[in-house]
Amino acid sequence: MSTFGPQIEVAIARVRADIARLHGELTSNGLVVWTGGNVSGRVPGADLFVIKPSGVDYADLAPENMILCDLDGAVVPETPGSDRSPSSDTAAHAYVYRHMPEVGGVVHTHSTYATAWAARGEEIPCVITAMADEFGGPIPVGRFAIIGDDTIGQGIVEALTGHRSRAVLMQNHGPFTIGKDARDAVKAAVMVEDVARTVHLARQGGELIPIPQDAIDSLFNRYQNVYGQAPQGALK
Numbered sequence: 001m002s003t004f005g006p007q008i009e010v011a012i013a014r015v016r017a018d019i020a021r022l023h024g025e026l027t028s029n030g031l032v033v034w035t036g037g038n039v040s041g042r043v044p045g046a047d048l049f050v051i052k053p054s055g056v057d058y059a060d061l062a063p064e065n066m067i068l069c070d071l072d073g074a075v076v077p078e079t080p081g082s083d084r085s086p087s088s089d090t091a092a093h094a095y096v097y098r099h100m101p102e103v104g105g106v107v108h109t110h111s112t113y114a115t116a117w118a119a120r121g122e123e124i125p126c127v128i129t130a131m132a133d134e135f136g137g138p139i140p141v142g143r144f145a146i147i148g149d150d151t152i153g154q155g156i157v158e159a160l161t162g163h164r165s166r167a168v169l170m171q172n173h174g175p176f177t178i179g180k181d182a183r184d185a186v187k188a189a190v191m192v193e194d195v196a197r198t199v200h201l202a203r204q205g206g207e208l209i210p211i212p213q214d215a216i217d218s219l220f221n222r223y224q225n226v227y228g229q230a231p232q233g234a235l236k
Helices: 006-028 090-099 112-120 129-135 151-160 182-205 213-225
Strands: 038-042 048-051 067-070 105-108 167-170 174-179
Touching (some): 006 038, 006 048, 038 090, 048 090, 067 090, 090 105, 105 182, 112 174, 151 167, 151 174, 167 182, 174 182
Antiparallel strands (some): 038 105, 048 067, 105 174, 167 174
């Protein structure tokens, strides 16, 4: 059985537990149906990440059936869950981790409103303060890519490099979000669906009113560095 040093083994166990638990946030927030969607988390101190198995019911997810992968997306043999196939999006997650070392968590959903924007290939404009706070501007669109290899990951990195948003709408597919850890990425997934719905409904009622860039900058800085019980800092 594959073994790592004791500190890494502890870190892997913690990430397994976190990833299993955080998939429940996708269902409780109505972001996924059936077995769609996935959460992954980087293992601190190692070139490893944990992701869900492919096609397994959310009710059956547990720490011991989460899958440990290296940063090439290969399943680490002789580890818990290694007898299962990992998520079909594993190559995309691995590409993000290889090329964005600051990222500690990646989430993908097919949440309804965000995916509707993706189906139009249209970015979500920054017209509500919650977007300025959380994403620092509009939610960009990534190029169309086929599932199965790291092409989606390439599109995610292209769209988000140099962008303050922690969410991207992959054209004709759906949202992917990143975070400093898996929980942060899940929060971004919840928030991107919320703003996608709100902006969609607002547009049905009339013309959207853009927020000036200086106000977006101010709101983003306040929320990321002042709001809450301790400064949280933007993903850098």
